[in-house]
Structure formats: structure tokens, C-alpha cells
Amino acid sequence: MDDYADFAHAVYATGVLSDPWLWGEPRFRLQGAIISPSLANQLAEAAEAVTYLHQALVEILLDKPEFIASFYQLTPFQRMMWQAAGGMWHGMARADLFLCADGRIQCCELNSDTPSGQPEAVWLNHLRQAAHPGCLDPNLNFPARFLELLRESHAKRTDTPLTKVGIVYPTELTEDLCMIAAFSRWLEAEGIHVVTGSPYNLCRTPTGVALLGQPVDLILRHYKTDWWGERLPVWADAEGYPDDEPLTEPLLALLDADVQEQVTVVNPFGAVVTQNKLSLAFFWEEMERFTPEAQQLIRRFIPETYRLTQISLDRLCDEREQWVLKSDYGCEGAETVCGPFVTPEVWEKAIELALPEHFVAQRFFEVQADNEGWLPNYGVFVLGGGAAGFFTRLSKKSTEYNAVTAPTYISGTPA
Incomplete structure (x- = not known):
């Protein structure tokens, strides 16, 4: 399958992955991203450390709830989600990690709300394994880890077996369909009944919630x-x-239903705070509230980040090539502006129009390019606090544009 057209047919044949092309260009790279066992361990360590830091953050916020109003300025319904979750936020996450030109590993953010990329990570590795002899597939056990996470989350609430799962997703977005298909396939292979639908298909029942009229034990959100x-x-x-x-x-x-412990929600709604990029600023602005060990991890893995309300706009204009603007809940695209990759005029306009309470400025870091000039973004999946797989995106210009996905393997053979 070294011909991309042949590979595209194999992609469609999975019944899960789709769209081998994006805007007329290949969406995937056939050549794998090969990482050494040492780098794989370093990336896993970094992802788990960043997840630990977010748990430490949550514990600080539970002890000092006034920060929810003074630091985050959440909306009424966002505060409701946070309060109802009672500090529960983590199940499945993806840490976006970068190996820098100076050898550091930096995490631009932890996707703790609705992380994506799992189907590509699993099926793409499987499709290209034969072309990478002697390499280890780090995503081979991901489906089993995923099922273990859901069962353990359910078991914390009740000792009854997990038999029905509802998957709630934005049904109007076709790019999410492969993920829903993957989750459904893994669950149904274990004899677990799956119901899929949008939030509008949810309703309260005397004993919990129903999706499309069918009661479920767990909501995969x-x-x-x-x-x-x-x-x-x-x-x-x-x-x-x-x-x-x-x-x-x-x-x-x-x-x-969640508060009454009548249903399990993964990921819990506490992710409304951990997903908020102001949390990255909290690490730096309120660093003294963390333990000495946590402070070392912040300096080691989290780029310097500040709320736009707390940093001089003149400084940002003068230091354009050193900063990236990010909105609180935005992702790549219109709500992320990378200073080194835009003109001074665009940068100054972005600073002028950005509503300060919704933005952070994060220190830019130079990513180490591979031998072909690609800039790797190593997405490390974290399930229940432990690293569980890799999802690599590659770009030529910056980490936010023109990205392709590559299978990810660890060099050498398993012991």
C-alpha cells in the first residue's frame, strides 16, 4: 500500500476512518513518525505530569472557590457545570507535546474536554504496521485501555455491570463520525449496547437519563x-x-442525574475549567500555591502563560515573535494567533480586537523539525492519569496549519 490511492481504499474499508484527502491533499502520511523508546518515555512522562498538574489545580480551586469568580469569570451555566462535577474532570485526555529545538518538551495544552484522534491513532497504525518492520505499535492496547477506563468510571458509582452506554456528540459535524464509530465498535465488541445522539436527544427519567428514549448507565460525552x-x-x-x-x-x-449518582459521565463536566486556557495562566500567575514539586513541573513542561488582562499590550506588540494569543475555549484557527507567523499589522489588530478576559498570551517555543522539515505535534493520550497512546500531526509552516496525520511507532522490538 505504498501508493496513496491503494491506501485510500484501505482507509475506506476500515468502516471507521474516512476522508483520506482534505482540500484535495492527502490527509495522512504513509511514512510513520518513528520515535525512540527514550523519547516515548519522555513524552509519556510529560503527559502524565501535565495531567497531574491539572489535578493539583482542581484541588486548589476546590479549596479556594473564590478563584472561580475572580480568575475565570465563568458564565452562570459554566459555574453550574463546575459545581455539579464536584472536582471530577478527568477520564480521557490528550496532551499536545512538542520537542523543542533546545531539547525541552513543552505542552501547549491538555485537551481534557473532548479529545479527538483516537480512531486515526489506532487504525492508521494498524494499516501501516507492515511497512514499518521491527517497530512497536504503541496504540495496540488502546481499545482495551479505553474499555477499562469506562468500566472503572462506572464502578466508582455502582457495582452493577456496565451494559448500556450513550454517546452524546454534535451530530451535525461529520468529522466526529469516525470517533463515534470507533467507540461504538469497541463497546459493542464487549456486548455493551450503544445509543448515539445529540444533547437534544437526552431526557431525565426517574432512575437516570435516557438517550433517544433508551435508559443508559453511562454517558460518553x-x-x-x-x-x-x-x-x-x-x-x-x-x-x-x-x-x-x-x-x-x-x-x-x-x-x-449525575449529582444524584444515577448516571456516570465521561468526561465529567469539571473539564469546563481544566479545558479553559486560563488554567495555563493560573499555573504561572499563581505558581506559589502549588507544591515545590509541581512548580518544577510547571517550569519544565508548561510554556510561560498569562491572562491578557495581566500582561502589557505594549510588551506584546514589541515582542510579537515571542508570543501566541489563544482564546479560553478556542482551538486552532481564528482564535489562535501565532506572533512569529503573522505580520506586525495582523498581530496588533488581533491584540486590539481580542476581548482580554477571554485570552491568554503564551510564550512561543521553537519546535525541532525532523529530517524532512516537518514539525511534529505529539498528541499523547492519557486515560485515567496514565499515558495510553500516541497521535502525531505534522506541519510545515507552524503547528496550527496544513497538518497531516502520520502513524506513530516506537523504534526497536518489544522485549
């Missing part, structure tokens, strides 16, 4: 926390969202 609540513009010239109202009825139904 792949619908972003900031979409459940009020949707606010982050740019001064933005017109706002046409659907800016919170999903009041389904959200209250799910939160109530």
Missing part, C-alpha cells in the same frame, strides 16, 4: 462544555453566535 453553556464571542468585532443560548433542559437533566 463528546460535546464540548462551552457548547453546553452560554456561547460568547471573544473578538470585539464578532457578531456573536446564532445559537448562543445554553442547552438548558438536556444539561440540567444530565447534571441532576
Whole structure:
């Protein structure tokens, strides 16, 4: 399958992956990203450390709840999600890690809300394994780890078997379908009944919640926390969202059943805070509140990050090539502006229009390119606090644009 057209047929044949092309260009790279056992261990260590830091952050916020209002300024429905979760936030996450030109490993963020990439990580590695003899597939056991996570999460609430799972996702977004298909396939292979639908298909029952009228034991939530609540513009010239109202009825139904311990939610709604990029600023602005060990990990793995309300805008203009602007809940694209890759005029306009309470400025770091000039973004999946697999995206210009996905292998043979 060294011909991309042949590979594309194999992609379609999986029944899970789709769209081998994006905007007319190959979406995947056939040549794997080969990492050494040493680098794999370093990346796993970094991902687990960053997850630990987010747990430490949550414990600080539970002890000092006034920060939720003073530091984050969450909307009423976002505060409701946080309070209902009772500090529960983690199940499945993906740490986006980069090997820098100076040898450091930096984490630009921990995707703790609705992390993606799992189907590509598993099936792409499987499809290209034969072309990489002698290499170890680090994602081979991901499905088993995924199922273990859901069962353990369910077992914390009840000793009854996990038999019915509801997957809630934005049904209008086709790019999520491969993930829903993968999750469903893994669950159904274990004899677990799966129901899929949108938040609008949720309703409260006397004993829990139902999705499309079918009672479920566990909700696998792949619908972003900031979409459940009020949707606010982050740019001064933005017109706002046409659907800016919170999903009041389904959200209250799910939160109530969760609080009453009648349903398990993965990921828990506490991710409304850990996904918020102001948490990255909290690490640096409130570093003295963390233990000495945690402070070392912050300096080691988290790039310097500050709320836009706390850093001089003149400084940002003068130091354009040293900073990246990121909105609180935005991802790549219009809500991330990388100073070194835009003109001074674009940078100054972005600073002018960014609503300060919704943005952070994060220190830019130079990524070490591979032998072909690609810039690797190593997404390390974390399940229940432990590293569980790799998802590598490669780009030529920056980490946010023109990315392709490569299979990821560890060099050498398993012991």
C-alpha cells in the first residue's frame, strides 16, 4: 500500500476512518513518525505530569472557590457545570507535546474536554504496521485501555455491570463520525449496547437519563462544555453566535442525574475549567500555591502563560515573535494567533480586537523539525492519569496549519 490511492481504499474499508484527502491533499502520511523508546518515555512522562498538574489545580480551586469568580469569570451555566462535577474532570485526555529545538518538551495544552484522534491513532497504525518492520505499535492496547477506563468510571458509582452506554456528540459535524464509530465498535465488541445522539436527544427519567428514549448507565460525552453553556464571542468585532443560548433542559437533566449518582459521565463536566486556557495562566500567575514539586513541573513542561488582562499590550506588540494569543475555549484557527507567523499589522489588530478576559498570551517555543522539515505535534493520550497512546500531526509552516496525520511507532522490538 505504498501508493496513496491503494491506501485510500484501505482507509475506506476500515468502516471507521474516512476522508483520506482534505482540500484535495492527502490527509495522512504513509511514512510513520518513528520515535525512540527514550523519547516515548519522555513524552509519556510529560503527559502524565501535565495531567497531574491539572489535578493539583482542581484541588486548589476546590479549596479556594473564590478563584472561580475572580480568575475565570465563568458564565452562570459554566459555574453550574463546575459545581455539579464536584472536582471530577478527568477520564480521557490528550496532551499536545512538542520537542523543542533546545531539547525541552513543552505542552501547549491538555485537551481534557473532548479529545479527538483516537480512531486515526489506532487504525492508521494498524494499516501501516507492515511497512514499518521491527517497530512497536504503541496504540495496540488502546481499545482495551479505553474499555477499562469506562468500566472503572462506572464502578466508582455502582457495582452493577456496565451494559448500556450513550454517546452524546454534535451530530451535525461529520468529522466526529469516525470517533463515534470507533467507540461504538469497541463497546459493542464487549456486548455493551450503544445509543448515539445529540444533547437534544437526552431526557431525565426517574432512575437516570435516557438517550433517544433508551435508559443508559453511562454517558460518553463528546460535546464540548462551552457548547453546553452560554456561547460568547471573544473578538470585539464578532457578531456573536446564532445559537448562543445554553442547552438548558438536556444539561440540567444530565447534571441532576449525575449529582444524584444515577448516571456516570465521561468526561465529567469539571473539564469546563481544566479545558479553559486560563488554567495555563493560573499555573504561572499563581505558581506559589502549588507544591515545590509541581512548580518544577510547571517550569519544565508548561510554556510561560498569562491572562491578557495581566500582561502589557505594549510588551506584546514589541515582542510579537515571542508570543501566541489563544482564546479560553478556542482551538486552532481564528482564535489562535501565532506572533512569529503573522505580520506586525495582523498581530496588533488581533491584540486590539481580542476581548482580554477571554485570552491568554503564551510564550512561543521553537519546535525541532525532523529530517524532512516537518514539525511534529505529539498528541499523547492519557486515560485515567496514565499515558495510553500516541497521535502525531505534522506541519510545515507552524503547528496550527496544513497538518497531516502520520502513524506513530516506537523504534526497536518489544522485549
